[in-house]
Structure formats: C-alpha cells, structure tokens
C-alpha cells in the first residue's frame with residue numbers, strides 16, 4: 330500500500346503516520362524529518378535546505394525530490410510506504426508519479442486531513458518534538474508526564490524553530506498557494522479521501538485504517 334497523507338501543517342500528518350506505520354507495518358517517510366536530519370548532521374543538503382526551512386518556505390523541488398528518490402528505492406519500501414510531507418506541489422506530485430512508474434508502481438490512496446486555521450495554529454504553537462525518537466507531544470493537548478522529557482524514550486523535547494507564530498503564518502500561506510492544488514490533482518485521479526482532522530486523533534486513526542482496509546479489499550467493486 331502506497332499511501333500519501335495530505336493536509337496543512339498541523340493537521341496531524343506526522344502523528345497519524347507514525348502510528349499507522351506501526352499498525353500497517355509500512356515505513357513512514359517524512360521529507361520534513363529527512364531534511365531536519367540532514368540539517369542536524371550538517372550535510373550539503375542540510376546546508377542548502379536550512380534557510381528555506383527556517384523561513385517556512387519550500388526547499389527547492391530538485392533537492393527534495395532527489396532525497397525522496399533515494400529513500401523510496403530502499404528495500405524496506407517493497408510493500409509500500411506512508412508518505413508525509415511529500416508531494417508539496419504539483420511538480421513534486423508528477424515527479425513522484427514518474428518515480429513510481431519506473432518501478433511499475435503507483436500511489437494507491439491519498440488521505441486528505443482537513444483542518445481549520447484556529448486548530449492548526451493552536452496545535453503548531455504548542456507542539457513539542459522529541460530530539461531522540463521524533464515523538465510528538467503538545468504543551469496543552471498532550472503534555473509529557475515529565476516536563477520537556479519524552480514519555481517513550483526519555484529524550485529531551487524541543488519546539489521546532491519553524492513552529493514560531495510568524496513562520497507558522499508563512500507555512501500556512503505556502504500551503505494554500507502551493508500544496509492545496511494537490512487536493513484537486515488526486516481527486517481527479519479518484520485517489521483522494523477527505524477526513525476531518527479536527528476530531529480526536531484516535532477517531533481519525535481508525536477512519537484511516539478502515540479506509541486502508543477497504544482499499545486493500547480485493548472484493549471491493
């Protein structure tokens with residue numbers, strides 16, 4: 330199953346993708362996580378991407394697409410993957426189609442997590458991320474048991490530098506201009522399922538799992 334999670338920043342793509350990856354036994358591929366790893370390791374790619382990320386802008390397509398291509402050709406993607414954060418515009422969606430076509434593959438299902446702006450801003454401004462395992466918490470909605478320490482691995486939690494108010498606004502604007510046309514793109518291909526992401530995360534998760542199962546059902550007409 331090759332699944333894309335689509336939606337604005339803060340819709341919960343990362344949180345859902347992490348749990349889904351475990352439940353469906355598929356790798357979770359987040360271009361944001363891959364880029365942040367490159368930035369923290371000081372690679373060439375990281376150096377080129379850092380300023381764009383700090384401004385809330387998109388990293389140039391050629392850089393991200395090349396990075397993704399290397400990741401989706403790893404052996405662990407044989408049964409599929411859950412993509413989170415890619416594609417971010419139509420150009421990337423076409424690059425992804427081409428990349429998969431070379432392997433006689435295609436995207437099976439696109440879940441669009443729809444969310445309202447006040448919810449997005451509240452989620453992003455309180456988001457805390459574990460520096461060790463990448464787990465997500467929230468200062469108000471999902472606080473860790475011990476202040477700024479990850480419940481799962483005891484790593485230190487931090488606030489992403491692009492989760493500051495000004496950068497959040499910029500990211501939402503970039504989403505509307507560049508990424509939202511993807512909704513139409515995948516709807517036209519009859520691959521899009523729209524869910525409200527403002528509901529409880531467990532409710533959203535079980536809806537996604539139901540859709541994935543339905544989609545995998547060979548008897549479905």
Ligand code: AMP
Nearest residue numbers: 360361381382386387388393414415417
């Ligand atoms: P995310 O973790 O998905 O919110 O991504 C964080 C930042 O990484 C974004 O604001 C962009 O600067 C960059 N980024 C992640 N994925 C992409 C992509 N597919 N294309 C361009 N930039 C990306």
